Structure formats: structure tokens, C-alpha cells
Amino acid sequence: MSPAQIEFYRRLAKGLALQFGPNCEIVIHDLESDDLDHSIVAIENGHVSGRHLGDGPSHVVLEALHDAPDKLEDRPPYLTKTSDGKLLKSSTIFIRNEAGWPCGILAINFDITLMTAFSGTLASLIGTGDHNEPEPIAKNIGDLLDDLFSECEQMIGKPAALMTKEERVRAIGYLDQRGAFLISKSSQKACDFFGISKYSFYSYLDEAKAASNDDQK
Structure with a gap:
């Protein structure tokens, strides 16, 4: 990602976090980084997953780097889970360059742990249509x-x-x-x-x- 792109998505991440509050984590990964162990170039509300600026990639990022770029598609809401047991509603959006190739990822992770206690009345809000086990979100490369x-x-x-x-x-x-x-x-x-x-x-x-x-x- 270019410096201008990173700066724009940093501001976008901050704006989204302010809009949706402290339970909404916004993460920007640079897929073109020379140091993939530190792919996070912007993060807001990192307390949700326990990650910080400069931390490494997630499972989704690794799979994106491994797969053919022309086959990558944005992922609609799916469930993830942090190491301390928080249940998150997550979305993955690929940032593309002028040629249409993925150069970064905008990830949104909304903590729905408390909401699930009232899932009967909030099902339409927190439902993802995904009945698979939540995917883990690692805090660092070792994890x-x-x-x-x-x-x-x-x-x-x-x-x-x-x-x-x-x-x-x-x-x-x-x-x-x-x-x-x-x-x-x-x-x-x-x-x-x-x-x-x-x-x-x-x-x-x-x-x-x-x-x-x-x-x-």
C-alpha cells in the first residue's frame, strides 16, 4: 500500500471506530509489506482482540496472501473468537490498487459477546447465517x-x-x-x-x- 493509501485508511478506521463505538475494532493490513510479521498498519479499538499497531497477520490475511489474487473476494459477516473468549462478528474487505489487485485488507470486528445473551430478540442484528465454529483471532505470530x-x-x-x-x-x-x-x-x-x-x-x-x-x- 502507498503512504497515501495507508493515511486514508487510518483516517477511515478512526472514523468508523468513532461511529460504532468501543466494541468495534477496525484493522488495516498491508498485503504489500516487506515484513509480513508486522502487517497491521492501522488499528482502532485494539482492546477488542488484544492486538496493536505493528502486530502480525490473521488467518484470513495469510490465506489471502496464499491464494491467487484474482480469486479473492470480500468476506461477508462471519464469526470469530478471541483468545480470551470474546465472540466477534467480523467482515473482511480487500483494498485494491489501480490495477484491481489486492494490496491491503480492511477488517471489522464487532464484539457481540454481551448481545448473544439476548440473542432471541437481537438475532436479526447479530446473525451472520454462518453456523460454523468461530475462527480464532491470534494476538501475535506465535499464537x-x-x-x-x-x-x-x-x-x-x-x-x-x-x-x-x-x-x-x-x-x-x-x-x-x-x-x-x-x-x-x-x-x-x-x-x-x-x-x-x-x-x-x-x-x-x-x-x-x-x-x-x-x-x-
Whole structure:
């Protein structure tokens, strides 16, 4: 994102936060940043998720960076959940450059924790039509990787230490699809998590990518 874009979206974030109050968090991510571990360039009401200016990407940001830019679409309201148990109604809007390519993300996270206590009368306000489990919002890169590692164990159905070679390949492929390896030093952390060497890691990753390409043919 250009400095002018960042300045505009900083002002927009502040205006939206003032309009909707302290329960509404507005986050701006720069998808063109050279340092993706610190993708947040503007944030208002960060107490909602516990994040700050300069913190890293969310699950949605990683997936956006991993997927083909021409296939990215704005996400209508969906449920997310913070590490301290707050339930949020979230939306993701892609900021695009003059060529139409995504260069940033405007994320809106509204704390509806108290509202859910009165869901019978407020269903039309807080409903998203999304019946999936809320997606976690990590406070930092370490938490985000831990969430992704936990997800791949749930996907396989067993701890990493008990996985077979084939299951590790599937798990590493899942992490790759989720954008985990866009995070700096994530490959070494994956080696430690799975208890494998760097050579085995890259061999498994290549195997997972080859299987994914075959599935798409």
C-alpha cells in the first residue's frame, strides 16, 4: 500500500471506530509489506482482540496472501473468537490498487459477546447465517502458528508425534494451504513441531504440493 493509501485508511478506521463505538475494532493490513510479521498498519479499538499497531497477520490475511489474487473476494459477516473468549462478528474487505489487485485488507470486528445473551430478540442484528465454529483471532505470530498447528492435528486426528509419514505430508500440505509458511521462521518451527529435519520438511512439502496440483487437474 502507498503512504497515501495507508493515511486514508487510518483516517477511515478512526472514523468508523468513532461511529460504532468501543466494541468495534477496525484493522488495516498491508498485503504489500516487506515484513509480513508486522502487517497491521492501522488499528482502532485494539482492546477488542488484544492486538496493536505493528502486530502480525490473521488467518484470513495469510490465506489471502496464499491464494491467487484474482480469486479473492470480500468476506461477508462471519464469526470469530478471541483468545480470551470474546465472540466477534467480523467482515473482511480487500483494498485494491489501480490495477484491481489486492494490496491491503480492511477488517471489522464487532464484539457481540454481551448481545448473544439476548440473542432471541437481537438475532436479526447479530446473525451472520454462518453456523460454523468461530475462527480464532491470534494476538501475535506465535499464537497464530500455534493455532494452525493445532488445526492440523485436529484435521489428522492425532498429535504430531504420533503421525505417520503420509499423515505428516497431509498436515504440512494443510499448513501450506493455510499460508503458514509465509510467516518468517515458520519452517523451522514446523520441523520442531513434527520432529523432523529440514530435509524431510521440504521433501514432505514438495510431495504435498505435487498431490495438490494433481487434485486440481
